Amino acid sequence: MAATVQLDSAELDSSVAYREALDRELNRFFREQCARARDYDESYVRLWDALRAVSHGGKRIRSRLVHETYAALGGRNVGHATAVGLAFELLHTAFVIHDDIIDGDVLRRGQLNVTGQFLSHAQRDGLDYATARHWAESSALIGGDLMLTHAQRYLAVASIPEPVRRQLLDLFEYALYVTAAGEQADVSYSVRSPEELTLDNVITMATHKTAVYSFGAPLRAGVLLAGGSADLAALVGDFGLMLGTAYQLRDDFLGLYGDSAVTGKSVLSDLRGGKNTPLMIFARGTDAWPLVEEMRHREDVDSSELAAVRTALDECGARAFLERLEAEHVERADLLTLGEDMPAALGELLRSTMRSLAARAA
């Protein structure tokens, strides 16, 4: 009747084995869901196919963080680590799908997202754009609900002994609560006058919207699953928030200064989308603003105009400011790993994770 959960009971011996176990369970899950869907309307099969497509690929950062922390503290149960990793991966899928509806996006990492897949199908069928779009977004809304339920379900039905299972469910709820708060703030900032927004507002919003569920919570979950203390989980969670915020600041940086051949995303989209990144908030009070503001409202910006925007942001100190802010977060995260309450192996792991994620070029 209900979806089954079949997790490996073998021992976990490497990151590669973990990633394979995770992919195996994800494949099994979607195979089963798609098969069940055949008893319903054909559009439901299409929906599950689309959900399967968007759940594959990606960097799997969240499950990787769960596993690495868990393994560093001696955790070896692959079934438990897979259940917790998938909870965060499917939560991410759910957030991405619903966030894309809010942003009106049809692409994600250059691929059609759930809305995009339905829209493309509807337009091939000759539906008018407004009807097609409504159908596509409604389908994505339903799809996100399915992913959200299955994310929490992986924890709810896991064979993880109490009180850890309950701690993980509480952590999941906390992550969802804070992410919803960040998303709500993001949506609300877009209807307020940008002049009202402070740097603190936008950094806090990004921390709530992304850093908690993507970094803080998965790292905490790994500690809890390994039987670590609440204090250690909190410490590692704080590290995760610093890492997550640094990651986000790097994203903002790459959004304007990155090499699109490496990042795979246009360096113009953040600028044209009028996103209130910390870079923009800083620039707003400087001489660079008139030029930046003009480019933000332009339909198209050529490469020499982009170069001019970059130069203006360099000269007004916005770039240096952003880089300093990122470095500060990296430094604070580093400090958290060096305290005497941090097991040495875990501290080393966290610092290496930080280096691989924060100083990236893509």
Next chain:
Amino acid sequence: MAATVQLDSAELDSSVAYREALDRELNRFFREQCARARDYDESYVRLWDALRAVSHGGKRIRSRLVHETYAALGGRNVGHATAVGLAFELLHTAFVIHDDIIDGDVLRRGQLNVTGQFLSHAQRDGLDYATARHWAESSALIGGDLMLTHAQRYLAVASIPEPVRRQLLDLFEYALYVTAAGEQADVSYSVRSPEELTLDNVITMATHKTAVYSFGAPLRAGVLLAGGSADLAALVGDFGLMLGTAYQLRDDFLGLYGDSAVTGKSVLSDLRGGKNTPLMIFARGTDAWPLVEEMRHREDVDSSELAAVRTALDECGARAFLERLEAEHVERADLLTLGEDMPAALGELLRSTMRSLAARAA
């Protein structure tokens, strides 16, 4: 950190006591969530206030069905019954919120829904309509996600012993899966040519979209919670689907023939909304159709025109057909309560529930 759950451990002695326990927990839940929200953007407090407002009132049919079945089988644990009842009530809230986004509604039972509350606030603040609407619907989308997570959470963290807790989580997942399928079919039917739709399509769609999570699953949950067998739970669930379908057919009937002073809803909205109810599907192949079709596309229909539509539907046999269809479902539900595997007290309860819900005027 995470939301707490505090359920009464007293004995359950009456429907009134149950309803009070349910309301007490719901009040406590929203009080706590609204208080937590104060640590975030002010719009998040507004969102939780709106969620609280839409979660109050209503008939509480789903939790009532859980409790009555549970009590009829000797169940007495008020905390368990409250947790399961709230899971279904919050699931309903989540579905209603997301369904209203899909339908573009701003009212529910004559009150502003979540979208409506945000829209009204935004317009008072002088936002243009499109921006206000987008903000309002985005907020409702986030709000539905919160309700959906908390619905499942009430089961996930309940102190209900295994294997019953797991059976309830499986039932929840099943209800969500089928409801999503029904919603997806509903959304998809609206982009297909109405001529393609059969009576069976629209009745099955309504059963999936509403009867499973509103009737079949809560009744099954009551049986499972009381320690009843899987066979009895399935039998009671089948009864629930018949009841739910009869309930929906009555809704369609009242949508055209009801007294709006009693139902509290316009008798024109179903007609004007162009809803593909079984009544309309039947009428489509008859002499009544040209008149009905004309009225469906009219902006306004006066009382003499409504009377003409009713007469045409009477004369073509659509009304009699709908009443016969409803009676058949009631009869099949009745038969299910009379088998030898049905405990006498439970059978009697189900028949009385059927009489109170199916033959209603509002």
